[in-house]
Amino acid sequence: MTTIQSNSQETQTNEQLNATFFDVLNSRRSVREYDSSAVISEEEIRDILATAIKAPSSSNMQPWRFLVVTDPELKQKLLPIAFNQKQVAAASAIVIVLADLEMYTLSEKIYGSAIEAGFMTEEVGNNFIENSTKMYSALPAERLKEIVVFDTGLVAMQLMLTARAKGYDSVPMGGYNRDQVMELFNISDRYLPTLMLPIGKAAVEGRETTRLSVDDVTFFNKF
Template sequence: MSNSQNSEKIEQQLFLDVIRERRSVRSYDPNVQISREEMTEILELATLAPSSSNLQPWRFLVIDTPELKEKLLPIAFNQQQVVEASAVIAVLGDLKSYQKAEEIYGQAVEAGFMPIDTAKSFIERNVDMYSNLPPEETLQIVYTDGGLISMQLMLVARSKGYDTVPMHGYDRAKLFETFGISEQYVPVMIIAIGKAMKPGHPTTTRLPIEDVAFFNEFPSE
């Protein structure tokens, strides 16, 4: 086996280890803090996730001070990981992400990924289409893209030795009211992130793949 093949195999194994070792952790070491620099890097890597027309509708509210985590605690129905974790990340979807189309495609032109005429065409078409979508379609898009980036964020965190748990149990209206989030955004989930005090439960039990995956034809009920 060549050095390049051996290196590739090691990288593949490391990636598989990240996937297999990810757990939903609910008990964190309160003494471990993630620096703003490292948190920024985690979020930057997460934003490499795909999104509809590359409009990147995700927005993050990172809550990492003790005072604000205490404020969040009752909103999250007193789940203790909220105050123990290094931070809690509210993943939000921007219902007007098309407003950043010019900035996004302008960056693509500057990077040499597309000519300016193509970018202008993309901007016009996407702004027109996304600004006129029915609300339920817009919601479906931001929830889908928000789910993609949330999973990527959790895997990036695990690759750096941190643990996470996605949380759907919280008062969405209270979250928005308390932290001054406008109606332009919708909540996707909140994610606690930090260093596990106790390991999460093993997640090896899954339905057999033949019960959930089908080739070429979906079975009738």
């Protein structure tokens, strides 16, 4: 194979990958009507989550936790908690994204694995462990909350796009009673529910929406 042919094939492959990526971005819709007969296996959910958790986070603290609800009876219990939004009962799975307000307690596990993988030296890793534990544990509660809510937003977006890439639909939901979710699942105050995310197969495609233009929302070098 000549160099020209090789470069041409590589360019075509890159273009195909780019097209697939932008197709996923542009085809994602917020779907509220689901095929209630569609089933997502635990293996598929784990696969989606495994990609989603590659999202970035502050100091790589990865504060996201996922409560996955697939049991029909539990979904029915969630229905009134989510103000009777029908997608909660009809979707194949409901992923409740939680923020761990004490995520820094896992810093030794996080950086220890990075040391073991050879991504950083033991000295550097131990410094990260000490500094992150000290810093995050001393933050005011509201600032800590801002950080973990922001980070769970990043993973939630990645989760939705990954689901779309695998042929599933989703809709991000902030409209539900957080206190009742915590009571239903006996969740401690260490964890903050940030998002409820139904995932499944659309029975009715999500409607298209418009966006403000780039000129409406962007400022270059001055505000």
